[in-house]
Amino acid sequence: MTQAVSFVAGFLPYPQLALHVPDGFLNLPVTLITWVLSIALIAVSLNKVQAEYKERAVPLMGVCAAFIFAAQMINFPIPGGTSGHLLGGTLAGILLGPWAGSLVMAVVFIVQAVLFQDGGLTALGANIFNMGLIGTFAGYYLYKAIRSSIGMNRWRGMAIASFVASWTSVMVAAIFCAFQLAFSGTIPLGVALTAMAGWHFLIGIGEALITLVVVSYVWRTRPDLLFDPPRSRMVNSMPRAVSPR
Amino acid sequence: MRQSSRNRAFTVLGISVALLVAVFLSPFASTQPDGLDRVSQDHGFDTKAAENPPSHQLPFYSIFDEYAVRGVPAAIATPLAGLVGTLATFGIAWSLGKLLVKGDSPTPIDRMPSADE
Numbered sequence: 372m373t374q375a376v377s378f379v380a381g382f383l384p385y386p387q388l389a390l391h392v393p394d395g396f397l398n399l400p401v402t403l404i405t406w407v408l409s410i411a412l413i414a415v416s417l418n419k420v421q422a423e424y425k426e427r428a429v430p431l432m433g434v435c436a437a438f439i440f441a442a443q444m445i446n447f448p449i450p451g452g453t454s455g456h457l458l459g460g461t462l463a464g465i466l467l468g469p470w471a472g473s474l475v476m477a478v479v480f481i482v483q484a485v486l487f488q489d490g491g492l493t494a495l496g497a498n499i500f501n502m503g504l505i506g507t508f509a510g511y512y513l514y515k516a517i518r519s520s521i522g523m524n525r526w527r528g529m530a531i532a533s534f535v536a537s538w539t540s541v542m543v544a545a546i547f548c549a550f551q552l553a554f555s556g557t558i559p560l561g562v563a564l565t566a567m568a569g570w571h572f573l574i575g576i577g578e579a580l581i582t583l584v585v586v587s588y589v590w591r592t593r594p595d596l597l598f599d600p601p602r603s604r605m606v607n608s609m610p611r612a613v614s615p616r
Numbered sequence: 617m618r619q620s621s622r623n624r625a626f627t628v629l630g631i632s633v634a635l636l637v638a639v640f641l642s643p644f645a646s647t648q649p650d651g652l653d654r655v656s657q658d659h660g661f662d663t664k665a666a667e668n669p670p671s672h673q674l675p676f677y678s679i680f681d682e683y684a685v686r687g688v689p690a691a692i693a694t695p696l697a698g699l700v701g702t703l704a705t706f707g708i709a710w711s712l713g714k715l716l717v718k719g720d721s722p723t724p725i726d727r728m729p730s731a732d733e
Contacts, residue, residue, distance in 0.1 A: 391652070392652065393665040393666065393669065394665065394666035394669040394670065394671075395664045395665045395666035395669070396656070396661065396664055396665065417716060420713075420716045420717065421716045421717070421718070424713075424716070424717050425717065426717055427623065428713060428717060429710060429713035429714055429717055430623065430624075430626075430627040430710065430713075431627075431630075432709045432710060432712070432713040433627070433631070433706045433707070433709045433710030433713065434626075434627055434630030434631055434634070434706070435630075435709070436705045436706060436708070436709030436710075437630070437631055437634035437635075437702045437703075437705050437706035437709070438630060438633065438634040438637070439705075440634070440638070440701055440702055440705040441633075441634040441635070441637040441638035441642075441698065441701075441702050442634075442637060444637070444638055444641075444642045444645060444683060444694075444698055444701075445637060445641050445642060445644075445645045446645040446646040446647075446648070446650055447645075447646060448646040448648055452648055452649075452654075453648050453649060453650065453651060453654040454645075454646035454647075454648040454649065454650050455650055455651055456645075456650060471713070474709070474712060475709050478705060478708050478709045478712065479705055479709075481708075482701060482704055482705045482708065483701075484671060485671065485674060485676060486676045486680055486700075486701060486704065487676075487680050487682055487683050487697065487701060488669065488671040488672065488676075488677060488680070488681075488682055489682060489683065491665075491666065491669050491670070491671070492669065492670045492671050493669075493670065545651065548652065552661075557661050557664060558655075558659050558661055562659060563655070563659075566654075566655040566658060566659065567651065567652070567655055570651040570654055570655065571651050574650075574651050592626075593622075593626055596626065
């Protein structure tokens with residue numbers, strides 16, 4: 372959000388939907404490091420998707436990207452005169468796995484920055500890293516660990532894992548962002564951590580609820596589309612005569 | 617193929633939900649600052665945001681003022697931007713997948729070709 376925009380935000384006829392780190396918040400070293408990390412992880416993801424993914428993942432990549440872009444536009448109010456919106460990294464990881472998931476997230480942030488000036492172009496590396504890569508990788512592996520410990524093939528395992536992992540991914544993204552702002556000399560670290568973690572504690576609950584609803588819907592209707600489908604209800608190529616419930 | 621038509625149905629449903637959200641829900645989005653915005657205002661570094669960021673040099677800046685199409689009535693500016701953005705995101709992610717995924721790997725002979733596509 373530019374200064375001018377934030378000044379007039381209250382008077383605009385349409386919702387003000389700036390979401391991500393703008394240009395100017397981060398210094399050169401932080402900008403470069405986050406770019407390098409993002410590009411490296413995206414390069415690995417490109418190779419992994421090429422090597423391991425199948426044709427069926429392609430439409431799901433498109434749908435997942437479209438849904439996360441749309442959902443990110445919808446800021447939900449949280450107590451204290453603030454709003455939050457879905458980040459979607461963990462959701463992308465659960466549906467597509469961390470590799471295709473991170474590519475989908477990168478596409479979303481690139482479209483937002485290039486077309487809609489949402490998130491700075493220089494800060495794109497940081498935004499992709501914080502919200503895309505942490506969400507997809509950390510979120511996905513945490514989800515997988517929790518889900519397998521409770522029960523890989525049980526709804527409860529999937530639900531608790533989705534909820535906890537998506538909430539955690541938002542908190543971790545906010546904490547990383549706080550560190551980046553502090554290293555850039557924008558705000559003292561203690562202040563940044565308290566403020567970012569405080570608000571995102573609540574925003575993460577919204578993230579967890581949305582993620583849970585979407586994953587539950589896919590689990591009930593097309594569990595075979597999940598990156599880690601439940602084994603007991605795997606859908607084979609034969610059409611099922613009766614629904615499992 | 618039953619399976620491929622089910623997949624197509626899911627894709628159509630998914631993109632429809634995304635479009636409905638972007639077009640019809642976006643005007644109702646909260647106008648309160650989001651987490652980072654709020655922190656930047658509370659701690660006075662919102663002024664650090666670049667006045668004239670590089671994205672303003674791009675041609676898209678003359679079409680979109682953030683999530684609003686310029687030069688159309690305010691009521692449809694954001695839904696229209698949501699429509700364009702959702703379709704663009706879908707198209708790019710889908711194309712990227714198409715470019716990367718070479719269909720089912722031809723190497724293993726031990727499995728039947730999948731009935732997906």
